Amino acid sequence: MLNQDTIASFEIDHTRLRPGLYISRLDHFGLAMMTTLDLRFVSPNSELEQPLSPAALHTIEHxxxxxxxxxxxxxxxxxxxxxxxxxxxxxxxxxxxxxxxxYVPLFVGMADFILSWNDKIPGATREGCGNYRDHNLLAAKAAMYKWRNVLESRDLDYDQFHYPT
Ligand SMILES: [Zn+2]
Known part of the structure; x- marks a missing residue:
């Protein structure tokens, strides 16, 4: 029977998940395929690092x-x-x-883009955003700096591109 209280991504063991880039879903729509990527910047439920602040995540979104x-x-x-x-x-x-x-070069490019941004946050206006005051470029850059290193490193003791099995 279909359990309506769960979806595939809730079934990933979040206690073992580390920062990285993961494919979380592949969906077929007729002949089209859609790939859902999980851009994981910090470890879930970590005792050592905080999740991003809402303001940092908002800036990364923009x-x-x-x-x-x-x-x-x-x-x-x-x-x-x-x-x-x-x-x-x-x-x-x-x-x-x-x-x-x-997809790794695409997101290294995204991280570099955010790291090199030194201007107003695009779209952060009363007209263009639901909470335009809530941004933090410095914290967004700090998160992208760390995540970019994860994407570039190949010598870690875990696989930052495939979910733990
Ligand atoms: Zn916004």
């Missing part, structure tokens, strides 16, 4: 959306980008299906 929708050739395949309610990462839905490694 700048990440600008990058993914306007600045990268992959923009035509971006279906959705947005924050996780638990504030440990973001989701991205991409049209098509590739191995997770295919």
């Amino acid at each position: 700048l990440g959306a600008i990058y993914l929708r306007n600045y990268t050739p992959e923009r035509l395949n971006v279906v959705y980008f947005g924050p996780m309610g638990c504030r440990t990462g973001c989701y991205t839905v991409m049209y098509g299906s590739h191995k997770v490694e295919h």
Whole structure:
């Protein structure tokens, strides 16, 4: 019987999940495939590090959306980008299906874009945003700096691109 109180991503063992980039879903819509990526910036329920502040995550949402929708050739395949309610990462839905490694340069590019941003936050106006005062570029950059290192490192004692099994 269908358990209506769970979805696949609740079944991942969050006690073993670490920062990284993971494919959390593949969905077929007719002939089309959609890939849902889990951009995990900090470990869930960590005793050592806090989840992102709402303001930091909000800034990543704005700048990440600008990058993914306007600045990268992959923009035509971006279906959705947005924050996780638990504030440990973001989701991205991409049209098509590739191995997770295919998407790493895209998100290294997104992190670099946020790290190099030194201007007003795009869209952070009363007209363009539901909570335009609530941004923190410095904290967004700190999170992207750490996450970028995770994406670039290959010598960790865990696989930052595949869910623990
Ligand atoms: Zn906003």
